[in-house]
Amino acid sequence: MKKIEVDTLIEGGHSMMNSVVIDTAKELSGAHFVVKLDELLKERGVTQKQLAEMTGMRVGTISEMVNGKGTTINKTQLFSIMAALKVTRLSDLYEVVLPEEMRKEYLMLKDEWVNERKMPLAVKEMYKKNVLKASGLSLD
Template sequence: MKKIKVKDLLGQGHSLMNNIVMDTAGLLEEAYFVIKIDDLLKERGITQKDLAQMTGMRVGTVSEIINGKGISLNKVQLFAIMAALRVKSIDDLYEMKLPEGLEETFYTEQAEWKSTKEMPIAVKELYKENVLKASGLK
């Protein structure tokens, strides 16, 4: 399992990534992006080289994906890995670990949003702020 602080991912972000995306992802800077593919390989008794051969990807590409070094992962690569490892949920490969206080907030707001079908206040504020940024008014 490889844990990467979101703050560190933001520092590695693509230079062409727009500021709104970076700012929104930055709300999670204290969270961790957890890559679980290496654990799946160990569970299944295979190596990164085996996964590369199973998916048709370069060993270097597989290594970058597993170690969080690659800037992006396209959907075809994702599905190749899922097919090779026989997993059907992205949760088996990746996870976001939130700091305790933020996790509670997310669960509360998620439940509120599901039950009321109304955006939580914090999400409405984010939405409004990002619309203003996108239109150049902020």
């Protein structure tokens, strides 16, 4: 299992990514992107080379996925790996783990959003900030 800090992923992300996307992703600062593919291969007794042969993908691509390299995840490749390894949930391959306090806050906001059927104040504030930034305006 490989844990990669969200901040590290953002820093190494696509250079053409707009600042609103980056700033919104930074809301998850402290979270980790967890790559479980290496453990899954060990559990199944399958090498990266064998998985590449099973899926038609390059060994280098499998290696990048196992090591959490690259900036994008190709959904078709994920489906291919899921089919080859008979995986039923995406979370068996990858997972995002939030710090406990952030997880609790997000669950509370989600429940508020669902139960009251209106956007929580924290989300409204982020939305407003992002719309203003995207339009070239500022909050000041």
